Amino acid sequence: MNAAIERPTIDRTLSSGTPLLEMRDISQIFPGVKALDAVSITLYPGEVTALIGENGAGKSTLVKVLTGIYRPNEGEILIDGRPVVFSSAQDAIDAGITAIHQETVLFDELTVAENIFLGHTPRTRWKTIDWARMNAEARRLLVSLESAIDPTIRLKDLSIAQRHLVAIARALSIDARIVIMDEPTAALSRKEIDDLFRIVETLKGQGKAILFISHKFDELYEIADRFAVFRDGRAVGHGLLKATPQDEIVRLMVGRDVKETFPKLTVAIGEPILEVEDYCHPTEFNGISLTLRRGEILGLYGLIGAGRSELCQSLFGITRPSSGRLRLSGQPLTIASPQDAIRAGIVYVPEERGRHGLALPMPIYQNMTLPSLTRTSRSGFLKAANEFALARRYAERLDLRAASLSVPVGTLSGGNQQKVVIGKWLATAPRVIILDEPTKGIDIGSKAAVHAFISELASEGLSIIMVSSELPEILGMSDRVLVMREGLPAGLFEREGLQPETLVRAATGNA
Ligand SMILES: Nc1ncnc2c1ncn2[C@@H]1O[C@H](COP(=O)(O)OP(=O)(O)OP(=O)(O)O)[C@@H](O)[C@H]1O
Ligand SMILES: [Mg+2]
Numbered sequence: 001m002n003a004a005i006e007r008p009t010i011d012r013t014l015s016s017g018t019p020l021l022e023m024r025d026i027s028q029i030f031p032g033v034k035a036l037d038a039v040s041i042t043l044y045p046g047e048v049t050a051l052i053g054e055n056g057a058g059k060s061t062l063v064k065v066l067t068g069i070y071r072p073n074e075g076e077i078l079i080d081g082r083p084v085v086f087s088s089a090q091d092a093i094d095a096g097i098t099a100i101h102q103e104t105v106l107f108d109e110l111t112v113a114e115n116i117f118l119g120h121t122p123r124t125r126w127k128t129i130d131w132a133r134m135n136a137e138a139r140r141l142l143v144s145l146e147s148a149i150d151p152t153i154r155l156k157d158l159s160i161a162q163r164h165l166v167a168i169a170r171a172l173s174i175d176a177r178i179v180i181m182d183e184p185t186a187a188l189s190r191k192e193i194d195d196l197f198r199i200v201e202t203l204k205g206q207g208k209a210i211l212f213i214s215h216k217f218d219e220l221y222e223i224a225d226r227f228a229v230f231r232d233g234r235a236v237g238h239g240l241l242k243a244t245p246q247d248e249i250v251r252l253m254v255g256r257d258v259k260e261t262f263p264k265l266t267v268a269i270g271e272p273i274l275e276v277e278d279y280c281h282p283t284e285f286n287g288i289s290l291t292l293r294r295g296e297i298l299g300l301y302g303l304i305g306a307g308r309s310e311l312c313q314s315l316f317g318i319t320r321p322s323s324g325r326l327r328l329s330g331q332p333l334t335i336a337s338p339q340d341a342i343r344a345g346i347v348y349v350p351e352e353r354g355r356h357g358l359a360l361p362m363p364i365y366q367n368m369t370l371p372s373l374t375r376t377s378r379s380g381f382l383k384a385a386n387e388f389a390l391a392r393r394y395a396e397r398l399d400l401r402a403a404s405l406s407v408p409v410g411t412l413s414g415g416n417q418q419k420v421v422i423g424k425w426l427a428t429a430p431r432v433i434i435l436d437e438p439t440k441g442i443d444i445g446s447k448a449a450v451h452a453f454i455s456e457l458a459s460e461g462l463s464i465i466m467v468s469s470e471l472p473e474i475l476g477m478s479d480r481v482l483v484m485r486e487g488l489p490a491g492l493f494e495r496e497g498l499q500p501e502t503l504v505r506a507a508t509g510n511a
Pocket of ligand 1: 033053054056059060062410413414441443
């Protein structure tokens with residue numbers, strides 16, 4: 001993945017100049033959690049600093065301190081060597097700091113341009129909104145992002161990746177010197193990531209300091225100059241990234257060695273469970289057939305836009321196919337709604353797990369057991385002890401990091417919230433589970449735990465369809481791989497001896 005890690009050399013392109021921003025001994029305490037414990041971090045002009053750490057290490061909390069959302073309990077922030085205090089998010093913006101968050105809030109009913117300039121709309125002499133200028137500026141920003149999105153259309157008409165570009169354009173609409181990106185690439189395709197990286201290069205050239213958060217090491221090595229590692233709210237190391245091998249960084253963040261091995265168990269594959277025959281959708285995919293057998297992990301590979309998620313959604317009854325047949329254990333089945341699917345024992349963990357899948361104010365254990373209440377209730381009464389036991393099993397196996405299972409899900413870090421979503425669907429003891437990008441946003445140490453658990457559930461007879469854009473994950477976990485390209489089947493491959501190039505060729509159509 002990152003064979004190109006250079007051995008210790010001093011990168012002469014790095015400025016040794018004065019820091020643009022310093023955070024010194026910052027502590028942020030929540031009830032029962034010291035999210036940041038006297039951390040310090042320094043950002044330099046014209047450089048990208050990668051902030052690395054496990055789920056819950058405190059990365060997003062640091063971002064929220066830096067953007068004026070939290071007032072830290074201790075510590076100070078200096079810009080150009082001068083102390084600053086942020087009492088509000090506006091203060092941070094005024095100080096030249098902008099952020100693309102894990103969950104930037106955008107408004108469906110507003111236009112793209114309105115979303116970009118909300119809160120700082122260009123005004124005419126008469127203090128009315130200068131629509132012409134706003135749309136022109138929005139278009140200019142989007143073009144600089146190499147996007148042809150029309151600034152006058154409503155946000156609700158955009159795809160998820162396009163919305164993300166709007167969020168980025170919004171952050172860049174503030175003329176900031178410090179740009180923070182908290183997992184900006186999670187929803188982007190490779191082409192869009194390339195575009196984003198070009199923008200990052202431009203920002204570097206303009207002397208801006210960039211703080212970049214991602215769980216993907218190949219991206220970090222591609223874009224970052226320096227790194228800082230957090231662990232359990234403490235800063236445990238920093239340095240020049242390209243001079244530091246990945247192993248060393250992983251050891252700093254996890255406290256042990258993690259090898260990217262896939263704990264795939266050899267499972268006796270059983271009889272066909274789910275048979276999909278000639279499934280078609282009016283616009284998204286055509287002529288898809290597959291057979292998923294007991295204990296099998298079927299990888300679903302393809303480029304973003306190949307129709308994989310759309311196929312999964314139709315299997316789960318979110319959308320309806322225009323034609324095609326389904327059989328479950330040999331019996332014909334019609335799925336017209338997610339309720340039908342769940343009743344038949346088919347569940348789907350979507351890629352866009354976000355906040356939609358969780359009741360944020362409710363405790364973890366209730367979120368985990370919500371869809372499986374029938375299993376935890378006895379004679380109609382909910383048994384908290386059962387719920388707790390069920391939740392504990394899944395929390396442990398998914399490496400969930402939380403002070404206790406009684407804390408509200410909303411207080412968990414992004415990656416830990418995702419583990420709750422996966423856990424709650426696994427806990428329903430389905431026959432078929434469809435996992436869409438199951439480890440996106442999950443740190444490298446927890447990934448192995450999640451993979452081991454998926455593999456173990458397969459060995460217990462669960463049948464799994466796993467959508468993933470990560471080749472190592474697809475190759476490491478799948479018994480067979482179905483490749484889709486532009487909505488069409490592009491090959492079915494057996495695990496044995498399968499090479500990454502074979503999948504890439506099938507996915508891109510390059511012979
Ligand atoms: N509002 C809050 N109330 C209580 N605890 C919180 C709150 N926000 C964050 N925490 C806790 O602070 C810790 C750090 O969380 P943070 O979101 O900063 O992690 P992160 O490094 O961004 O992780 P991820 O990679 O999963 O996004 C976690 O233990 C989290 O549960
Ligand atoms: Mg985070």
